[in-house]
Amino acid sequence: MLRWTVTFIILALIAGVFGFGGIAAGAASIAKILFFIFIVLFIVSLIRGNKRV
Template sequence: MLRWTVTFIILAIIAGVFGFGGIAAGAASIAKILFFIFIILFVVSLIRGRKKI
């Protein structure tokens, strides 16, 4: 999931450089949402892994 976040960030940067503001904003918002989902799942997996020990 972190790989998709990086992909959308790179897409947003490239679109911003070429002047496609709408596409850049959309890709940046998707990247932000994916990043927060990644962080939430990461924390949940840390907590669940901690309880099994």
């Protein structure tokens, strides 16, 4: 999931350089959402991993 976030960030940067503002904003918002989902899943996996030990 972190790979998708990086992909959308790169897509947003490239679209912003070439002047596609709408596409850049959309890709940046998708990257932001995916990043937060990744962080939440990471924290949940840390908590669940500690309970099993």
